[in-house]
Each structure stands twice: as C-alpha cells, then as structure tokens.
Amino acid sequence: MEIKNIMASLTKRQEQILAYVVKEYVETAQPVGSETLRKRGLGVSSATIRNELAALEDAGYLTHPHTSAGRVPTEKGYRYFVESLMEEFELPPVEQRMIRHQFHQVTLDIDQWMRLAAAVLAHSSRNTALVTAPQSARCRFKNLQLVSISDQVALLVLVLQDGTVKQQMLALAQPIAQEELMRLSNRLSDHFHGLSVEQIRSSTLTLDTFESGVVNVVLNLMQQIDRRSSHEIYRDGILDILRQPEFAAIERMQTLLEMLEHRTFLEEMLSDWAPERGVQVVIGGESRRDEMSDYSMVLSRYGVPGEASGVIGVLGPVRMQYARTIGVVRYVSSLLDDLMARMYGR
Amino acid sequence: MEIKNIMASLTKRQEQILAYVVKEYVETAQPVGSETLRKRGLGVSSATIRNELAALEDAGYLTHPHTSAGRVPTEKGYRYFVESLMEEFELPPVEQRMIRHQFHQVTLDIDQWMRLAAAVLAHSSRNTALVTAPQSARCRFKNLQLVSISDQVALLVLVLQDGTVKQQMLALAQPIAQEELMRLSNRLSDHFHGLSVEQIRSSTLTLDTFESGVVNVVLNLMQQIDRRSSHEIYRDGILDILRQPEFAAIERMQTLLEMLEHRTFLEEMLSDWAPERGVQVVIGGESRRDEMSDYSMVLSRYGVPGEASGVIGVLGPVRMQYARTIGVVRYVSSLLDDLMARMYGR
DNA sequence: CTTGGCACTCAAACATCGAGAGTGCTAATA
DNA sequence: TATTAGCACTCTCGATGTTTGAGTGCCAAG
Helix, strand or coil: CCCCCCCCCCCHHHHHHHHHHHHHHHHHCCCECHHHHHHCCCCCCHHHHHHHHHHHHHCCCEECCCCCCCEEECHHHHHHHHHHHCCCCCCCHHHHHHHHHHHHHCCECHHHHHHHHHHHHHHHHCCEEEEECCEECCCCEEEEEEEECCCCEEEEEEEECCCCEEEEEEECCCCCCHHHHHHHHHHHHHHHCCCCHHHHHCCCCCCCHHHHHHHHHHHHHHHHHHCCCCCCEEEECHHHHHCCHHHHCHHHHHHHHHHHHCHHHHHHHHHHHCCCCCEEEEEHHHHCCHHHCCEEEEEEEEEECCCEEEEEEEEEECCCCHHHHHHHHHHHHHHHHHHHHHHCCC | CCCCCCCCCCCHHHHHHHHHHHHHHHHHCCCECHHHHHHCCCCCCHHHHHHHHHHHHHCCCEECCCCCCCEEECHHHHHHHHHHHCCCCCCCHHHHHHHHHHHHHCCCCHHHHHHHHHHHHHHHHCCEEEEECCEECCCCEEEEEEEECCCCEEEEEEEECCCCEEEEEEECCCCCCHHHHHHHHHHHHHHHCCCCHHHHHCCCCCCCHHHHHHHHHHHHHHHHHHCCCCCCEEEECHHHHHCCHHHHCHHHHHHHHHHHHCHHHHHHHHHHHCCCCCEEEEEHHHHCCHHHCCEEEEEEEEEECCCEEEEEEEEEECCCCHHHHHHHHHHHHHHHHHHHHHHCCC
C-alpha cells in the first residue's frame, strides 16, 4: 500500500496536475476543468483527472468557485507550487544585459536608481513595484553647507555619510553674509564629521544663538531619517496591475489604490515581511492582513549588510507568475547589491 | 416684445433654470427633470419648465442622454454658468486659517510646500490636484559643493539662485582628498556666482580634466532644469477623483490614470492653459484634447512675476463644483504668492 | 403665456430560458 | 485496484422578453 494522504504528501501525478492547474489558471484567469487538463497530455482520461482533482481539493490545494466550474488553486496550492513545483526562472541574458545597461546609463544617483529599479521591476513583472531607498542603520553626518538665498532666508544643505542629501530653508533673524555662513559651514562640517545624532548632541562646542539653531535643524533632519519617517517608497506600474482581469470590479480597484496610497501601510508590509536575505514570497492572507488577502508580494532585501540596506518588491494579484517575478526580483536585487557595494567602496 | 433667442441671450427665468440644472446635476450626477426643478421653487408648473428646458436645449446649453431622461448641462451650459451665473465663493475664514496654519507649521522648504499645496487643493476640492514647483525664467548658479563619499565616488551638490538643489554622484578616476574637493568647490562657486548656462560656458577659466568634468556636469544639470525636463509635477487626490460616480465604468478609470501618469501630457496641459494671471477654467473639450473631453481644469499661476512662477490646478470631471474649486485655487495661489514673495525677499 | 392632461419613449430592473461547461457517481473494464 | 466510459445533475452566463417608472413633447383649454 502506498503512503497517501496520511502524510498529506502528493503523488507525482497529483503534483503534475497541481502544477498544470496553477500554470493554466495564472495564464487564463479562468477556472480550469478536467478536459483542458487532459489535453495538456497527461496520458489519462478526464475521469481519472477528475478523481485526482477531487483528492487535491480534499487536501486543500484547490477549490471550486461553484459546482459546475473548474478548479482554482488555493493559497496552500500556490504555496506548494512555489515551494516544490515551480522551475527556477532566470532572466534571459538579453534582458539582463538590457537592464544592466539602463542602470549604467543613468547618472550616479540613488534617487534615479530607485526610480529605475521600480520601473524595471514593474515592467518586467507586469505588476506593481515597490522600492525603498537604502537606509543606513544609523545615519552619520558628513558635511553641511549654508547658502544665502536672500536677506531673510538661507538654505541648509546636509550631506550624510551614505550620500543622502537633505535641504531645508532657514529664516534669518537678521542678514548674514555668505562668507560668514561659509565659515560656519566649514567649522561645523569639520567638527561633526562622521558623528551620529547622539554624538553631535553631546559634543561640547560653544555656539551662538544662530549656530545652535542650525545645529538643531541638522539634528532634527537626522532624527527624522533615523526614525525612517521620511522614508520614501518608490512605486511604479500601478496601472499595469489594474489591467489584470481581477480588477473588473470597481471596488477591488479602489481598495488596491487605497492600499498603494497608504504609505505607512506599505512601510509596515515591507518591514514586516522583507527577508534578511534571499527572496521572500508572501501569498495572499499569509501576510495576516485582510486588505492583502487578494494580493501576493515577492520581496528581497538589497544593499551592503552592515552598512545600509533597502527593500525591493513586486506586488500583484495572488494569481501571479511567481517563477518569473522571483527571477526578476532576484536579478534586480543582486544588481543593486553591486551598485551599492561599489558606492560604499566595496 | 422681448429680445429673445435673437441674441442667443437668455431670459432671467432661463438663467435661473440653467443654474438650477447645473447645481442639481453637479450634486447628484443624475439628469434632472422638470418636476425636480419645480420643487426647487420657481413658482411655475412643470410644463412651463419643460418648455424652457426645450428652449435651453435648442440654444445648446443642455442635452438629453435619451428621450425619456432629464436634462444635463453641455459644455456651453457650464461655461455660461461659470461666466455669468455662478456666485463667487470665498473660502470660509476658518478653513483659510487652517490652511495658512498648515503652511506655517511645515519647514521652509519648497518641496514640502508643493506637497502641502497639492494635498490642500485635493482635499478641499475633492478632486485631483496638480502643482508644479516655481521655475525661474532662466536658472542661475549660486553655489556648488563637492563631498567625498568614498575613494571612487564624490557627491556634487548644486544650489541655484532660486533655492533649487540638485545632487549627483561623480565617479572619480583616482581618489581626491576632501580638502582638495573643497578648494575646488569654493573656487568654482566664487567664479560662477550668479551666472547662467551660457555665461558659465563662455567663461575663461583654466581647468584640468577633472575640473572641467565637474563643470560639464553642472552645465548639464542646469540645462536640464532650463529645458524644464526635470520639472516634477506634484499630484494628490487621485483616489478622490476616482470615487466620483463617473468612474463606475472601468476604462474611464484606466484612461484617467493613464493621463495622470503621463508626465509630458500633464506638463503640456499645464503650460498650454495656465493663465498669466487670475484663475483659468478649462471645461472639457475646450482644451482641444480628446483625452480631456470628460474633464475640466481650474488653473492659476503663482509666484513672483519677473522671478519665478509655478502653476497650481485642480483636475476633475466636467461635472465639478466650479465655484468652490475656483475659490480654493484662488486662495492657495495667493498664499503661495505670499510665501514666494517672502522667500525672494519681497 | 401658462397649465393640466395624455400619449409616447426609453433605460433599467427583473424574470425566464436554453446552452454549455464541468462535476460526481456508478458500473464496467483492464 | 486503478482507470475509464457514461450519464444525470448543477450552476453560470448570455440572450430574450416583460414590466415599471421617470420624463418628455404636444395639444387644447384657461
């Protein structure tokens, strides 16, 4: 007697059928029936396939929208597919080269890279891409520049060690000459070079009112960044995902858009589910969020481990081309790894 | 005998009826019939109103979706309403104060102001807001700073006279010390202070390979800005507009989203239709763009006339609360005027 | 000029029906 | 024991027909 159903393990044939169902359904968005499956060339009759389908349904890998409809994978079904059935997909070299080329064409700028990464992910996966800029564990001061804009306004430009740039206007109580501002810039830049928020705060530097005002602004900006509250999330391909047939119903679309506009929600999702390494697949309700029960995510972390890392990901309907998406995410992630490594000087 | 129809001018009662139709339709999104109108208190029977409606339709101010439906304003009808019938709407002082307060709470930063302006417009008008940052007629160099990031990478931070900040990473052929970079920064900053692209290009300054590389990057960035190709358009409230009943049909939604994602299209629309001064209302097909035939825009320019100006606007369905929207746009525009004036030192 | 009255129109909502796809079960077969 | 042919059954989907009601246009009387 064969071991069957006891271990909830599937026979070879069941696996094959499950794989076919997933692939077919992902492609057509239509429930797939026994006859369609037979034509795929299993060498058995549709009746046999029906029996297997019923078994797979009992085991929880498939469902029925209604009595006389074909089968649709459940989350468990997709999970099994992703874990055991799916063949690895590597991005074809032509595409790889094209993507790499795009990254090298663009100027050396994190913001640009992030946009491009989002665009590439969205385009290649035909879903919505989410990308966060690399965050240093704790940001460190690098350089500061004060530029006079008018009698009453100066511009403060703050550069952090990882290349992040922040600017802010300052209102001046009374006019200060550009030379004076420059002298101050240099003094502070020298003093604070390489320091974190706490270190700057505990530094013993005698400052006049204006100077300590400047320092406070700097500390504020740095804290904001530390608290990741200024964390921008780059998105792309919102349109692409809306073209999927699952969004024929209007409120589906609405809820999705609401999700995508809700920054803190996305932030949470990404930080909750981004893996430390490798590519993570989160299918539907696995994310433990009702709003996400119809969507899956494929996430990866990139960057230089100790230094700074960000997250890239693709969000799409549960009915998603997992193999392809994982391949794309993996590739873009490794590409960003390289770029970051080069930027941080290996 | 009265002058009527000859001048295509409307009688008082017709104007009143047209105004009611517009208001009612804007509110309910349903074609409005003679009986509804009678209840509004015109003091005449529905039959009389029907006659007037027929007259208004002949004159082109109203239409019929089908024989047995109520009336809907045409573009001509909306235009007449906006031009002659609508009562001015001033934002209530409470709201004004709230908005002003928000602007003063936020840090002195153009980017933040733009975001806030978009958010306020979108929220107050319940439509999609579009905002462009102020553009100087011709950008002028103010200051430049080179910061060493690693052995192979330096960061160039360029500040323009209007406070715009641009950064770009530079790949270094060989390591250059921070002091050396600073010396160069200061030299170039001094030399180019206040100059335009052409003036920098024709300046006679002896430069080594690296230095002229830096200058080229600067020129490139400045040119980009001059050509307005880097022109960011701040958008907000995309969701709000999608909640309108006109988007029950899915492809309506799709085309709108496509429009809103298409940057160059929006840029064109804004630059084509933004008025030199005052508030401009563009109704449906008046914009001479098929894609826009279902949408209206309310636009205004803000900023300091000779110096730098940007555009703010609201995009919504033709069936829009024009009075309210115009009021909001006017107020936010004047508020930005003040802020900009203050920034440029009056 | 206004109004009550009435016939007419059309979209939207609802009900009915047949076709088709797909299932589950049974009994026969290898 | 696993497979298969056969068949009754179920349910969706699209087409078709029917009803309802809002709203019009026009006429004849006030």
